[in-house]
Amino acid sequence: MNQHALLFFLRGQGLKFAVIVFTFGLIYRLLHPVLLGRKKNLAAPRGGEWGPGMRTIWHRSLFPVRLTPRGHFIIIAGYIFHLGFLITLLFLSQHIELVKNTFGIYWPALPPGAISIAAVLSIAALAALFVHRITDPVKRLISDFQDYLVWVLTLLPLLTGLALDMAADYQRMLIVHIISVELLLIAIPFTKLAHMLTTFSSRWYNGAIAGYKGVKA
Amino acid sequence: MKDHETLSERLAEQGISRRAFLKFCTALASLMALPPESAAAMAQALAKSLRPSVIWLSFQECTGCTESLTRSYTPTLESLIFDMISLDYHHTLQAASGFAAEKSREDAMKNFYGKYLLVVDGSIPINGGGVYSTIAGRTNLDLLQETAKGAAAIIAVGTCSSFGGIPNARPNPTGAVAVSDIVRDKPIVNISGCPPIPSVITGVLAHYLTFGTLPDLDDLNRPRSYYGTTIHDRCYRRPFYDQGKFAKTFDDEGAKNGWCLFELGCKGPTTHNACATTKWNGGTSFPIESGHGCLGCSEPHFWDAGSFYTPLSAPVVNIEATTLGAAIAGAGVAVAMSSLDRNKIHRAQQAHEIMSVKDL
Amino acid sequence: MNLQRGIHSMIEQIDGPMASFFSSCVHCGLCADACLFYTETQEPKYTPIYKLAPMRRIWQQQFTFWGRLLFKLGLSKPVTDEELAEWEPLVYDSCTLCGRCSLACPVGNDITYMVRKMREGMAASGHAPEGIKEATRRAIELGSPMGVTINTLKAHIKHAEKETGIAFPLDLVGADYLLVLSSAEIAVFSEIIPAVARIFHQAGISWTMASDGFEATNSGIQIGSSDLAAELVNRIVKSAEHLKVRYVISPECGHAYTALRWEGPNLIGRPFPFEVVHIIELLDQLQSSGRLKTTGTTDARMTFHDPCQMVRRGGVIDQPRNLLNKIASNFVEMPESGIQNWCCGGGGGVSANPRADELRLKVFSRKKSQLDAIAVKTMVTSCSNCRSMLEEGIEHYHMDTNVIGLTELIAEHLAEPSEEPKP
Known part of the structure; x- marks a missing residue:
């Protein structure tokens, strides 16, 4: 298979396969827990569930007020990684073109320079978090193989995307970039990366459980 | 036309100065990214070289490749190249017809067995035993196999002979394939493009005549000196790409300002060819300069690689x-x-x- | 087999929130900083989510694609008795179910909810600490984890009646409120009994106590056995229904409140025909409606220790502050207060588990540093268990702080009745 055929496959059937696995799997991962349901709470409520649940979804995205230095590091690096990743993913014009050509919706892009900065910061945050994962005793204890695997899978699209415009061979790097993205898409439903959706149900449950008792979680 | 006459004798006969010839060699050398001093060596070698016999076979093609080579300014440097070779068979260009035409091919094959160059344009249909294209009652497949046997090397001119081209596009009813799919025991140079750039054809011939070898080739057997970089790498609109300035439609402000055509489906980043540097029509322009993205015509399967207007970052299937x-x-x-x-x-x-x- | 029973019990406990929480954990390690057992020891094994490791594997092996596959292929190691035994100190000795980690988790996992559920499996498999087992046995067999009986209570009542001159209604059918107490209140902090009587007398409340359901603590909740917890809750429910009360007053005891107010109806499988109010909640109601009148203020600098189960896990947050602000002119909050308060270290059964004593006192350093930050000599709280733990901790660290119960403090500032109490 020459590069063109490979690229064509990756932009076609390969992408289709990855998107099917991703969408099917992620929807499954979100809905399966929720559909397991929970017992009706027979205690008299002090507060609602919906509102507090939604509030917690939003509230846990905000910067926590009190943190230890260790906590500060995790939160700041986590923020930078997530924001950098999302900015790169959502505001690079080439990525918007993908969405536009698939779903017909689009929005303004950010200049490539800004995207590069976001990607570099995101990579730096990932690197810092990796070092933290292998040096922090807590993180080392609770980490398993998957944590390192998804770290690599998340890093690769950022790296290859950033390398795309510097690469001697654009096409080869584009191929590597798309492969890394499709691997990531396929991995998401099978790994902790499913938190990209399940965090919403988790936060909702957390907020709802507390809200029922009149506590703002 | 006397055979086995050297090029310098023929040039002198036509009143072309040594100076003009040197200029031609310098241009070729620079195009092929050879060191400047090689221009003189090339001129010397070319001047002394005997004109090799060339057999040009046209199969499933549109004659665009031949047009590209011949319909140029007069007098062109490209036309000079025909003075370097002895074109013994080219059914569009030759005066002979019918049995006489075929005989000239057979004679050349016999007289220069193992030495002649075979140039092919057009793809070879192989479905139904190759019945979809025949010449003088013989299938292209048959002709190619026969002619290739005694060839010193094969030059596949155009995307059809290089990679199958448009006849090979889905659903490919004739079973069109490239020369390299049929002939596997000869050196093959692919000069792809639909059509290919004329000076690339002459450059490869000049290289062969000068050094007696084929030029350095890429993984698709294309001369690296012409196909080593992408249109995108050398595009004059590249700064706009780097700044994220893209034309969104063919008539918006971006398009009028000459911004990058990536979002309009330009295949420049994945297309290896020399258009952006050699340009077309005697150096006038190349497609992107006229406001249209590159179609990627010098690459395999360019016709099937999604819409010409789908950006490279977008899927080629509807997901x-x-x-x-x-x-x-x-x-x-x-x-x-x-x-x-x-x-x-x-x-x-x-x-x-x-x-x-x-x-x- | 106990192990199988425990594993089955954990499977029983899997529900939407559990599956969602397990799915969401990204191993960020932030929960460690929210847990005083980690912050005070810096031992990674006290990271809250790590305490769930065996149950997480059961979830994976029973409910996820890869987990099921690997388990079937024998590539995912089954949970063993040894493993549960190893985890027992993590699940019981170093978790007070305080709920602070549940507020810290960035993906929103309610880790406390998870540990509570995991304890069901631990208890069913026999891997609960001996101390909590003993307390539970006493609660079921003797009626109180501390071995307090109705006779002990009656003796206190007699004493209090003499002290206050107020008659104590016992088993009064048709009263509005049923007061239940915690063992510690009866055994250790019995000052509360006359204090409550005086407040209720002034406010003119129709109340009673029940000789069959006077004890509100619930070791079943702490050990993690809903069956035993239901049995204990049922005693109060039966008494309340028998006495036809409209309200049951949960005493100054954090987990008794959780057991009665939030878990109770779910444990017995039906809604209560009465309302459960925390004594602090009731006092606040009485005060804001003008039925409870206080007089004078205390100038001493005071702070309030939020009992986790009443505040963070219970929702009675502003009421103690409303009450304190009326009578304490120098009320100051600790650096992290309200739902962010740090646990005394003895909740969730830890206080009933002598094996955990050393660790518990070690991690009390968290409370100490909180108190040191505001240099307050008087700490008010509203949970008799917290109060015991605070006193022990203060003693251990040779601190000069005294701890008082909020209800007693209110009783001390009770205005002399200027008119006849309402009927």
């Missing part, structure tokens, strides 16, 4: 329905699995033994 379908299927399976799992939990609860203090 909207698939995505929706996968989401619905995921939801459906989640409903089914969670119901099974609820039963599992329920069974565990049914089997629950009430705990008493004795169990502590």
